Amino acid sequence: MPAPRKHSTAVPRQTLPSHGEYTTTKRKKTTSKMKKLGNLPQLLQQENSPNAFNNETDLCSLIDLEFKREIGKILKELREDMTSNADALRKELENIRRSQEKLGNSFAEMQTELRAVKTRMNNAEERISDVEDRTMEITQTGQQTENQIKKQESSIRDLWDNIKWANLYKIGIPEGVEKDKGMENIFEEIIAGIFPNLKDTEFRIQKAQRAPHKLNPNRPTPRHIIIKMAKLMIRRGS
Numbered sequence: 001m002p003a004p005r006k007h008s009t010a011v012p013r014q015t016l017p018s019h020g021e022y023t024t025t026k027r028k029k030t031t032s033k034m035k036k037l038g039n040l041p042q043l044l045q046q047e048n049s050p051n052a053f054n055n056e057t058d059l060c061s062l063i064d065l066e067f068k069r070e071i072g073k074i075l076k077e078l079r080e081d082m083t084s085n086a087d088a089l090r091k092e093l094e095n096i097r098r099s100q101e102k103l104g105n106s107f108a109e110m111q112t113e114l115r116a117v118k119t120r121m122n123n124a125e126e127r128i129s130d131v132e133d134r135t136m137e138i139t140q141t142g143q144q145t146e147n148q149i150k151k152q153e154s155s156i157r158d159l160w161d162n163i164k165w166a167n168l169y170k171i172g173i174p175e176g177v178e179k180d181k182g183m184e185n186i187f188e189e190i191i192a193g194i195f196p197n198l199k200d201t202e203f204r205i206q207k208a209q210r211a212p213h214k215l216n217p218n219r220p221t222p223r224h225i226i227i228k229m230a231k232l233m234i235r236r237g238s
Contacts, residue, residue: 175215175222183208187227205229 178186184205210223 171224173222173225175210178208178210178225183225183227186225 173186181189187205187208205227207228209226211226212223215223
């Protein structure tokens with residue numbers, strides 16, 4: 001018997017693309033992807049521009065250039081914003097510094113005014129204390145003066161009482177009469193002549209003498225006679 005034949009399964013052979021086809025396919029895919037980007041350069045949309053680039057290098061170079069331009073614009077805007085913000089910040093800081101200077105000046109003025117007010121208050125307190133001390137001194141002096149016045153008034157009253165009730169002055173009696181009649185008789189005659197209702201009253205003479213005690217021959221008038229009566233306590237009615 002003849003040997004049986006083996007059945008073989010034919011596998012279809014895959015054909016790999018050539019180098020040229022691969023490059024073309026890759027370029028097409030890259031171009032398609034780049035067209036889908038939202039930030040394509042305006043040169044791609046102008047009418048005078050070619051619809052496609054010759055190669056991938058030109059496209060990458062253009063994208064890199066536009067990217068640099070955009071980055072440059074962004075950096076420029078950032079610098080401008082930073083410069084503007086820096087200027088505004090400097091102005092704000094200057095305003096704050098001026099405000100601080102004004103506040104510092106106002107605070108210094110307030111401190112000066114407070115010191116002046118405190119000085120005036122201290123001076124006023126010292127003057128008030130001096131016035132109080134002076135018032136107390138015046139009050140004490142016034143009290144002492146009043147006591148002295150009362151004491152002097154009392155002394156004057158006592159002296160006046162002694163003069164009024166205990167001493168009698170006789171004026172115009174010739175020198176030597178008291179030797180002949182005696183002081184008591186002269187006194188009784190005077191009282192009887194002036195106060196008739198007291199002629200029967202008994203008076204006690206403690207002492208009688210001429211004043212001044214020494215006789216002056218050149219004196220034109222006779223010396224006074226001072227008669228000191230015995231001190232009598234007289235009760236005044238209330």
